[in-house]
Amino acid sequence: MTSWTDKHVVVTGGASFIGSHLVDKLVTLGADVTVVDNLSSGKKENLEQSWDKIKFIKKDLEYILKDDLKELFRDQEVVFHLAAVHGGRGYIATHPADVSSNFAIDHHVFEGCVSSNVDKIIFASTACVYPTNLQAEIGSDYKLREEDSNPFDLDKYMSADIEYGWGKLMSEMQMISFNKQYGLQGCPVRFVTAYGPRENETHAIIALIYKAVERMDPYVIWGDGNQERDFTYVEDIVEGSILAAERVSDCTPVNLGTGKRYKIIDVVEMICKIINWHPAQFKFDTSKPVGALSRALDNSRARDRISWTPRFSLEEGLRKTIQWYLTTHKIEGKVTERTLLEHS
Numbered sequence: 067m068t069s070w071t072d073k074h075v076v077v078t079g080g081a082s083f084i085g086s087h088l089v090d091k092l093v094t095l096g097a098d099v100t101v102v103d104n105l106s107s108g109k110k111e112n113l114e115q116s117w118d119k120i121k122f123i124k125k126d127l128e129y130i131l132k133d134d135l136k137e138l139f140r141d142q143e144v145v146f147h148l149a150a151v152h153g154g155r156g157y158i159a160t161h162p163a164d165v166s167s168n169f170a171i172d173h174h175v176f177e178g179c180v181s182s183n184v185d186k187i188i189f190a191s192t193a194c195v196y197p198t199n200l201q202a203e204i205g206s207d208y209k210l211r212e213e214d215s216n217p218f219d220l221d222k223y224m225s226a227d228i229e230y231g232w233g234k235l236m237s238e239m240q241m242i243s244f245n246k247q248y249g250l251q252g253c254p255v256r257f258v259t260a261y262g263p264r265e266n267e268t269h270a271i272i273a274l275i276y277k278a279v280e281r282m283d284p285y286v287i288w289g290d291g292n293q294e295r296d297f298t299y300v301e302d303i304v305e306g307s308i309l310a311a312e313r314v315s316d317c318t319p320v321n322l323g324t325g326k327r328y329k330i331i332d333v334v335e336m337i338c339k340i341i342n343w344h345p346a347q348f349k350f351d352t353s354k355p356v357g358a359l360s361r362a363l364d365n366s367r368a369r370d371r372i373s374w375t376p377r378f379s380l381e382e383g384l385r386k387t388i389q390w391y392l393t394t395h396k397i398e399g400k401v402t403e404r405t406l407l408e409h410s
C-alpha cells in the first residue's frame with residue numbers, strides 16, 4: 067500500500083481520544099474516512115477538525131445484526147478497529163464486566179470485515195496482554211517482547227493483566243482464527259499508556275495534569291508513586307498504526323512503546339515544573355489500583371517490520387498535552403473523585 071488518497075477507511079471508535087487523532091491524520095493523507103462509534107465515551111467534539119470531510123455513523127457494535135455489519139463495512143478497504151469499553155486503571159479495575167463486552171465488539175468487527183471482504187484490519191490492542199509477573203519489580207530493565215504473549219502459540223503459558231487485558235489477548239487470538247479460517251489480513255498493535263490532547267481524566271497523565279491544574283494540595287498520588295510506565299504520545303501511536311496497516315498482513319502483533327520508563331512521582335514533578343506550581347505536600351493513597359509495577363515495551367519489532375520509532379520525548383508530549391488541557395479545562399478549584407473513575 068503506497069497511497070491513502072481516496073482509500074476507503076473505517077475507524078471504529080473514531081470519536082475517541084486516539085481514534086480522533088487517527089481520523090485527523092488519515093484525512094490529511096487524503097483517505098475517505100467513515101467513523102463508526104456509539105459515543106459512549108467518545109465525543110463528536112473530538113472530530114471537529116475533520117467533521118466536514120468524514121462520514122459519521124452512530125452505531126453500537128456490541129448489539130448489531132449480521133446484515134447491518136455487512137452493510138457497515140461494504141466497499142471499505144481498511145478498518146482501524148479502536149472501539150472498546152475502556153478507560154484508565156481506575157476505570158478498568160472497577161468495570162470488569164463492562165470491559166468484558168470488548169470480546170463481543172471485536173468479534174462483530176472481525177466478522178463484518180470478513181463478510182465485506184475488507185483488505186486489512188488494524189486492531190487496537192494493549193500492553194495489558196502481557197503477564198504481570200514480568201512487570202512486578204520496580205527498577206527492572208526488562209522490556210516486554212511480543213513473544214511474551216504470543217497468540218499464535220496456544221500451547222504456551224500465557225497470562226494477562228485483569229479482564230481488560232485478557233479480553234484484548236483473546237481478541238488477538240480471535241483475529242488469528244479469522245485469518246486461519248477466512249483469510250482476514252492485518253495485525254494487532256499493542257499500545258502502552260498513550261497520552262495527549264483529548265484524553266480523559268481516568269487516564270494517568272491527564273489525571274495528574276488535572277490535579278496540578280486544580281492546585282490539589284495535599285496532591286494525592288495513587289500508590290507510592292514509584293510505579294513505572296512507558297508513556298507514548300498519541301501522534302506516535304497514530305503514525306505506528308498507519309505504518310502497521312501499510313506493512314503487516316499476517317496478524318503478527320506489534321508493540322508501540324518507547325522502551326523508556328518513568329516513575330509516576332517523577333512525571334508529577336515534570337508536570338509541576340511545566341505549569342510552574344508545586345504542592346506543599348504529597349499524599350500517597352495505597353488503597354487505589356495502580357496496575358503493574360514496572361512496564362515498558364521492547365519496540366525492536368516495530369523498528370524492523372514497520373520502520374517505526376517514537377518521535378516525541380515525554381517532556382515534549384507533556385508540554386503539548388498541558389497546553390491543550392489549559393485551553394479546554396474549566397478550572398473549579400477542586401478535584402472530583404468521580405472524574406478520575408468515570409467517563410464524563
Ligand SMILES: NC(=O)c1ccc[n+]([C@@H]2O[C@H](COP(=O)([O-])OP(=O)(O)OC[C@H]3O[C@@H](n4cnc5c(N)ncnc54)[C@H](O)[C@@H]3O)[C@@H](O)[C@H]2O)c1
Pocket residue numbers: 078079080081082083084085102103104105106107108109125126127128129147148149150151152153171190191192193256257258259260261269
Ligand atoms: N489510551 C490508552 O492508553 C490505550 C492503551 C492501550 C490500548 N488502547 C486501546 O485503544 C483504543 C482507543 O483508546 P482510547 O484511549 O482512545 O479510548 P476511548 O475510551 O476514548 O475509546 C473507545 C471508543 O470506542 C467507542 N465505543 C465503545 N463501545 C462501543 C460500542 N459498543 N460500539 C461502538 N463504539 C463504541 C467509544 O465511544 C469511544 O469513542 C481502545 O481500543 C483501547 O482499548 C488505549
